[in-house]
Amino acid sequence: MKRLKILLLTMLSSSVFAQDKPNILFIFADDWGWGDLSCHGHPYVKTPNIDRLAAEGTDFHRFTVASGVCSPSRAAVMTGHFPARYSIDGHFAWASSNAKRNMPDWLSLTAPLLPRMLQKAGYATAHFGKWHLSNNMISDSPLPSQYGYDTYGAFNCAGEQMPVHEDARNAIAFIEETNKAEKPFFINLWIHEPHTPFHTVPKYRWRFPNLNEADNIYASVLSHADDRVGEVLDTLERLNISDNTLVIFSSDNGPARGVGNVPLTLKHDTATGAGYGLGGAKGITGGRKGYKGSLFEGGIGVPFLARWPKHIAAGKVDESSLISAVDLLPTFCEIAGAELPVGYEPDGLSQVSVLMGKASVKREKPLFWKMDNQWPGSKDKPDHWVGYAVVDQNWKLVTDRNLKYFELYDIVADPYEKNDLKANHAEVLASLTKKLTDWTATLPAGPDKDTFSAERTK
Numbered sequence: 001m002k003r004l005k006i007l008l009l010t011m012l013s014s015s016v017f018a019q020d021k022p023n024i025l026f027i028f029a030d031d032w033g034w035g036d037l038s039c040h041g042h043p044y045v046k047t048p049n050i051d052r053l054a055a056e057g058t059d060f061h062r063f064t065v066a067s068g069v070c071s072p073s074r075a076a077v078m079t080g081h082f083p084a085r086y087s088i089d090g091h092f093a094w095a096s097s098n099a100k101r102n103m104p105d106w107l108s109l110t111a112p113l114l115p116r117m118l119q120k121a122g123y124a125t126a127h128f129g130k131w132h133l134s135n136n137m138i139s140d141s142p143l144p145s146q147y148g149y150d151t152y153g154a155f156n157c158a159g160e161q162m163p164v165h166e167d168a169r170n171a172i173a174f175i176e177e178t179n180k181a182e183k184p185f186f187i188n189l190w191i192h193e194p195h196t197p198f199h200t201v202p203k204y205r206w207r208f209p210n211l212n213e214a215d216n217i218y219a220s221v222l223s224h225a226d227d228r229v230g231e232v233l234d235t236l237e238r239l240n241i242s243d244n245t246l247v248i249f250s251s252d253n254g255p256a257r258g259v260g261n262v263p264l265t266l267k268h269d270t271a272t273g274a275g276y277g278l279g280g281a282k283g284i285t286g287g288r289k290g291y292k293g294s295l296f297e298g299g300i301g302v303p304f305l306a307r308w309p310k311h312i313a314a315g316k317v318d319e320s321s322l323i324s325a326v327d328l329l330p331t332f333c334e335i336a337g338a339e340l341p342v343g344y345e346p347d348g349l350s351q352v353s354v355l356m357g358k359a360s361v362k363r364e365k366p367l368f369w370k371m372d373n374q375w376p377g378s379k380d381k382p383d384h385w386v387g388y389a390v391v392d393q394n395w396k397l398v399t400d401r402n403l404k405y406f407e408l409y410d411i412v413a414d415p416y417e418k419n420d421l422k423a424n425h426a427e428v429l430a431s432l433t434k435k436l437t438d439w440t441a442t443l444p445a446g447p448d449k450d451t452f453s454a455e456r457t458k
Helices: 002-020 048-055 070-079 095-100 114-120 164-180 213-238 325-336 426-440
Strands: 023-029 058-060 124-130 151-155 185-190 245-251 266-269 273-276 304-307 316-318 367-370 388-392 395-399 406-410
Touching: 023 070, 023 164, 023 213, 023 325, 048 213, 048 245, 048 304, 070 114, 070 325, 114 124, 114 185, 114 325, 124 164, 151 164, 164 185, 164 213, 213 245, 245 325, 367 426, 388 426, 395 426, 406 426
Parallel strands: 023 185, 023 245, 058 316, 124 151, 124 185
Antiparallel strands: 058 304, 245 304, 266 273, 367 388, 388 395, 395 406
């Protein structure tokens, strides 16, 4: 009888503990610029649902992703590592293109993976939306389920492609299911918008009757995405679990822009179907320098809104805390009570105290970026020449891929990177250059062969 009581108490305490674990909903948009929110002052885009996260949580203005393009940014979230550690310096494409750029064909299954860590901590895990940690053109690439997700619906992956607008519907069903099972959940809701092709729906085109066609298209796809985010947030409230759910909204890189006067034409994507091309790309960066593909702040400085009632301050703007995409893994694991694997060293830091406004985290480790951008920059893309960047405290150093030309910025005093200070701070230039060269010396010569598709042999 005594043993039975102990067993019942243990089961009860485990159940209560599971219910007390906060849910985590990570909404990751695709090419959503820092300025593409109503709460960030966009002149015509309306995002009332995402704005709720800012009003009911904290808006962090100094968040940066780990690349100016999607696949490396997503790899950093999954691993807590700089993507260059896996030779992921650009987007996953055809096997021949990946091989030419010395890239793998998918993120290694042997990498440390956030969803697996959360599974071990008792979480139900799901991924809905864009994948792009491989590509739908690599048919023998691992499915998202092999990375630690109990359930998924995705596109830009092998297998059947989930329709882009079914992300919220699937997420809502998963939330209802896990809530009924009294199990905490972790959801990647990686929405398509506003990546090309722009898949428009008449209902949302009609919301902006006074805009020209290109602006109308851009506003409509963002409004559609905002409504779907709202549907998920409403579900949390309906189930009375908003207070126990951390919600993050961010983007994988800055907004895309065409070169010159791009005509508005239709294009077809093998993963998502037909829609409008770059002629409808009207994203803005809030004054930050550069766009998607650049390692200036316009390419890597993106929205980051965090809401967790009773834990994260409501209606607050944080303009000083430097948070990176590589911080998300250790942050989510601390919140979830998940242990990091033995021997694993994240490049990021847990930012729980920063999210809660209790303390600032001093970055003792610099942040690094690597991209295969061409030097010198072109006339049409003057801010897309940076091959490497390093941020240490308030200093940011950018250089070409041959480490021959440098620019130095104080991004606290000069967040728009207008004043190159290398001539006046030779000691800072030398220090950051050494840190960068020391870091590049640790990077692999190329990807592991277990990340190669059979397509390479063709």
